[in-house]
Amino acid sequence: MQNEQIYSMPRIGDTAPDFEAITTTGKIKFSEFAKDKWTVLFSHPADFTPVCTTEMSGFAIRKDEFTALNTELLGLSIDSIHSHLAWVNNVREKTGVYLSFPIIADIDMKVSKLYGMLQPNESETAAVRAVFFIDPDKKIRLIMYYPLNVGRNMDEILRVLEALQFSDKHKVAMPLNWKKGDMIIVPPPKTLAAMEERIADKTCEKVDFYLAKKLIEA
Secondary structure (H helix, E strand, O other), X not given: OOOOOOOOOOOOOOEOOOOEEEEOOEEEEHHHOOOOOEEEEEEOOOOOOHHHHHHHHHHHHOHHHHHHOOEEEEXXXXXXXXXXXXXXXXXXXXXXXXXXOOEEEOOOOHHHHHOOOOOOOOOOOOOOEEEEEEOOOOEEEEEEEEOOOOOOOHHHHHHHHHHXXXXXXXXXEOOOOOOOOOOEXXXXXXXXXXXXXXXXXXXXXXXXXXXXXXXXXX
């Protein structure tokens, strides 16, 4: 019988597991990282690989957009700090893109195992392409997993980050394909009186009383 190694899989709503790690910008303790900010923690399979280079460059190129959303970037792969530094320098020399955000050197796989980034049916030695959206209270709010051979979509990563923050601020829900400036979904009524009020409401765009949309200023 084949031995199967089980790694923890944090879930939406969990407190993000704490850890200490060496990164390209110095040592961090995650519970003290990005105080009062959101964090996008993302893993890539390996340094000096083509898909990972495009992805990490994508994060770097759009770093200012994350900063504008009060968000810190934190990368990771199962490589040494020396490999990370050489790769960052190589990418800058070859493309002009500087990966200035911290990248965890997870050579002992400690953080990868904590966050379920090692998935043995995909690879036992490389982290899958995981993305964790973690709010300022260190709660995991959204998780994305991609296989080794499919790159992520930076527009979607920024879209869902903005949607999470907008939803928190206004206590609303987002419909399919929502982006900033679109209508949001008004919470459905929970009493008969509220249902009657919704039916009479002329300020919403209604499919029916339970599905109503409106515009809200950011």
